[in-house]
Amino acid sequence: MKRFTLIFIPYIWLAALFLVPFLIVVKISLSDTALAIPPYKPALDLAQGWAGLMAFLGDLDFENFTFLAEDDLYWKAYLSSLKIATISTILTLLIGYPIAYSMTRAAEEWRPTLLMLIILPFWTSFLIRVYSWMGILGQEGLLNQLLLWLHVISEPLKIMNTPTAVYIGIVYTYLPFLVLPIYAALDKLDDNLLEAAEDLGCSRFKAFWLVTIPLSMNGIVAGCFLVFIPALGEFVIPSLLGGSQTLMIGKVLWEEFFSNRDWPVASAVAVILLLILIIPIILFQRNQQKQRESEG
């Protein structure tokens, strides 16, 4: 009974805060847009009883999903989001892994400080940090001024409002999510294993490749998903740094919802985004479970 209660509480939580809102979004995605408050129809009129419910259900259709499939803006936005999320995950890994690795190689007394430095940016609002990148990357921004002053370039680089700025923003924002799980995995690694690999004929590099990488794979996979999943639906970074050139589904969703006030289409976009995300989320869960099993 106690066990049941314990499991029950998180399920209630999930049902109330995830499942119910999701079902409401699904319902809206099946509705039609209307000039009303809320801006869609049909509305469920329970006063009419059974007939009202049937009339309500009869008015729901998949029109919006058909529309999404027909208009190439949407699948282009999905593809572009997938591309941006994948590339930025790879970039984050390439930058994050060496950071995590050198943190575990640092002297014992420095590690808490280094860990603190990784977490420190979270103390400032995410929005402010993205805004400050606008100040750095802009035409008259700090980066261009520095490079001009160093005579590395003769004309300011156009970084702001390009995909490059979006990559920089995503890598910067999600780096800690990748560094921390990899650090945790590397920290557990027994140095004797590397010595054993060397003793058995591996060069340092080969030992890294055959021992360190496989044994930190769980951390790598967890970190990559923690970057990829939120990056796919990212809205703030592309809309602030990417300008009109960058097409990302999060931005499309926002525009449908707030600019067009087309709640049904926006909901349909959100439902499909979630369906796309379910695959990596399930893979992530699998990885976590596998990790628990190998430790247990």
Add this chain to the structure above:
Amino acid sequence: MAQNGNKQVFSPWTDPSAKPLIQFKNVTKKFGEFVAIDDLSIDIFEREFFALLGPSGCGKTTLMRMLAGFETPTTGTILLSGQDISPIPPNKRAVNMMFQSYALFPHLSIWDNIAFGLRREGGSKDAIAARVEDMLRLTRLTKFARRKPHQISGGQRQRVALARSLAKAPKLLLLDEPLGALDKKLRQDTQFELMDIQEKTGTTFVIVTHDQEEAMTVASRVAVMDEGRMIQVDTPDRIYEAPNSVYVADFIGEVNIIQGSASQSGDTVDITFAEGQPTIRGTTDKKFANGEKIAFAIRPEKVSISAEKPDDMENALQGKILDIAYLGNISTYHVELPNGQIIKSQIANTRRISRRIFTWEDTVWVSFTDTAGILLKV
């Protein structure tokens, strides 16, 4: 190797023409100001089972890590088959090591763990498979080949570590506290297994241990170390019966140390150790000055205990039983002499305990022959 019939034959360290496999020549290793190895020279011969024995921090692990290549000597040279190995990195040495923690790769199966070193050599698939199967048979692990290290017992993991380090057929195998993680019973069985495998493969073993029984059991020669130096290097029986110092006598097994002043005539020495006590007579081939402070060391099992003063023993001292440590097969009697000196006597319990002759507070005689003990400079 010391335990079987070869013992008389196998003693290359007594043969001046024998070529040592490993030579330490005036090796010193410092970590900052700390001297881990202090001007050490030693020869280790092929097919030897060489044990490094000492308390923690005595430098035995540093010595082993220098052989493996994880540390380099500060001064001096280490030769392997006559070649200076200092510039050779660990992965290029014909030396393998079995780690104290075993250091098995947790992501690889037992089979792949054993094959790990062979694959780095780049032999053919079939040759590697054949060698791995040989190793699995040697260590009786064939059944577990497909399992991961966390799915087998501690004793099996120990054998995997041994198989993995032997797979490349190294000239020299280093074992760092190989049995430290096993319980006592399993450890004793494994000791004999180790000796068996060492004999079968003909590999030279250097083992680091702090367990003196283990060193005595497995090794052809034991080096007792302290503070970066080798105090005595000898066969187990010589280490036990003829220690060269109080340190070695005290470190190996139990011992009674009686300090006194010597008066020598020929090879017999009388030791005056306390007011009102008879002198102790011992024999030696060493020379002591008259009145020199020396130590008389005698093992408890060489001390008899009796109610009446025995006539046939050169040395007999009267005292009172202070304590009895009952260990099942033997009992150790702590007998206090009138001057407060305690003499331990070990008696095999050939009778059931209910029929024991002596008990606490009994006045008894402890006695020993003049050749039973050894005389050492203090």
